[in-house]
Amino acid sequence: MLIDSAADLTLDHVLSSDPLELSPDLLTRLATTREAVLTALATGAPVYGVNTGMGAMSKIRLTSDEQSIHQHNLLLARAAGGAPWLPPLEARAVVIARLKTLLTGDAGVSPELCQQLVALLNSGLVPAIPSSGAGSAGEIIPLAHAFGPLVGIGSLLEGGAVVPAEGKLPAFELGSKEGISLLAGIPGATGRAWLQVGIAWQLVEKLTLVAAGAIAVVGANRDPYNVLCGRGDELLAGELARVLDAAGPEEEPRSLQAPVSFRVVGQVNAQVRRAVGRLEEAVERGFVGVTDSPAFIGGEFVGTAGFHGIDLAAHCDQLVAALAHAAEVSTARIHRLLDPAVTGLPAQLAAEPGPQAGLVTVHKRAVATSHYLRRLAMPSAVGALETSNGQEDVQSFSWEAVGVLAEAVRLTREVTACELLAVHQAFALSKRPVPEGLQGLLGEVANVVPPIVADRPFGVDIANLLEHIV
Known part of the structure; x- marks a missing residue:
């Protein structure tokens, strides 16, 4: 199924296991937005969760070295949930909803990150996402579980079993703003x-x-x-x-x-x-x-x-x-x-x-x-x-x-x-x-x-x- 815009992703894609593909035009548009985001970040102006800490620590500015690992680290300690996990269909709905929101361009993530989400959806695997315990202003706990597997963190559901995510998807390194973008908003509840x-x-x-x-x-x-x-x-x-x-x-x-x-x-x-x-x-x-x-x-x-x-x-x-x-x-x-x-x-x-x-x-x-x-x-x-x-x-x-x-x-x-x-x-x-x-x-x-x-x-x-x- 070829996807050319966020609007093309429908509930049918949640219910179907047919492979998804992002169109070349969509990837180009995402790359253009990503370039503009990186240019804006290069000015060094404070951007929440990118070159600053999160929540109560948002007043702390991060060094260049800290920024290079910060986006990956955002998915670590926030994965504080546990079983029972969402049923596979609900977990798939969360992933597709996240992809749908990223395709609007608001998050400014790379086309490669969107491709990694597509790879997860096409793999037949779904992340192990806790069904409860999201006591925060957004959904950072369940979303950390949902998208940690993109970079080898956390667990996946495979054949009814919970398996480590490491090595299940192509290797991927999060770029600037991509970790916080995976944790932002309410894609879980929406999906x-x-x-x-x-x-x-x-x-x-x-x-x-x-x-x-x-x-x-x-x-x-x-x-x-x-x-x-x-x-x-x-x-x-x-x-x-x-x-x-x-x-x-x-x-x-x-x-x-x-x-x-x-x-x-x-x-x-x-x-x-x-x-x-x-x-x-x-x-x-x-x-x-x-x-x-x-x-x-x-x-x-x-x-x-x-x-x-x-x-x-x-x-x-x-x-x-x-x-x-x-x-x-x-x-x-x-x-x-x-x-x-x-x-x-x-x-x-x-x-x-x-x-x-x-x-x-x-x-x-x-x-x-x-x-x-x-x-x-x-x-x-x-x-x-x-x-x-x-x-x-x-x-x-x-x-x-x-x-x-x-x-x-x-x-x-x-x-x-x-x-x-x-x-x-x-x-x-x-x-x-x-x-x-x-x-x-x-x-x-x-x-x-x-x-x-x-x-x-x-x-x-x-x-x-x-x-x-x-």
Whole structure:
């Protein structure tokens, strides 16, 4: 895949293992910017982290000899993290996000450094990056782990094992400003959020279909899904239309009003869609905005605050809250699906109530998962603490925020799988025809979940749904 600009790097490159190549024109542009950076550095004017120390030691000027090893040393002591490591796909997202930001030219790094990043991506290896413990104004701890392997420092993940990075990539020596450029900004949170946005868009489609299945199988009154109820909110109107299309009409509702957890499906899922869209916009701002510091913009070095990822953190927090609410509402629907008064079906969706327990423990699992999700919903950006002798006196905790989001997405998928299993069994017991809009989904379920005619370890069924469908 030939890359000619930062914009050419997309989420598809995270998900694909196809080799990357930087175009000759792009390499030329990077070399031109690099030459301008070196010329500006030759004046000897103080440039943070290049000819000065870092953080509280930024007032200390470095000698020429000290500068020659400083960029390499920046990746040493800052690698203070440890296991558990990011999953390989998240680690790859971090590396691609860093490359994407370097290709804007703000960092002024050499084309050779960008080529070294490409070599890492094409190697099939990923750095061992700690999933937590980034308690600084930016991401220096995880980024030191992420990019130390470029110069033989730290560890890589290979075949599920952690291996030393030394000797795994071509030998490379960092030039002026290249070490600090690898540690600057918030590429880690941006790349990881980028990946979660892609997963969340897939999840929200399943949320709509699974909830529509619950609506259809209990014969809920369709009034709450009338698109006219979305007046003033185009996104809500669209979600109501999707729900109604999937659930189909109901000529003889079981009651005038279904339980609230069924009636509010449109509002709940619309909010999830809204939150995913806003996070996606924040990710785009993270990629096109100035996050390097010092950044080389307008022909000079400018100290920036682009490392403060409050935009990403706040929108991750918002999506976590929306997912937590969606999971709680889904869990409530599962409980109602077990209730003969709501469904007209056998108690607990058991083929033989009494001798069999049915899906009651599937609901209990969803309850525990939703409770865990609720505990994750506290805003990550709240609780700043001082570091670096007061030089860094606040943080946004964007790295932690996106980690919480990844866990929230995982847990919401789990609850959705539980509800999907209940919907599948309810249709099987009700003998209701499956609406056309749900036939594809429930057909996929039937391929991985055998008919439930007696109690069995339903955790196996949930695992199959998570692996193949949700």
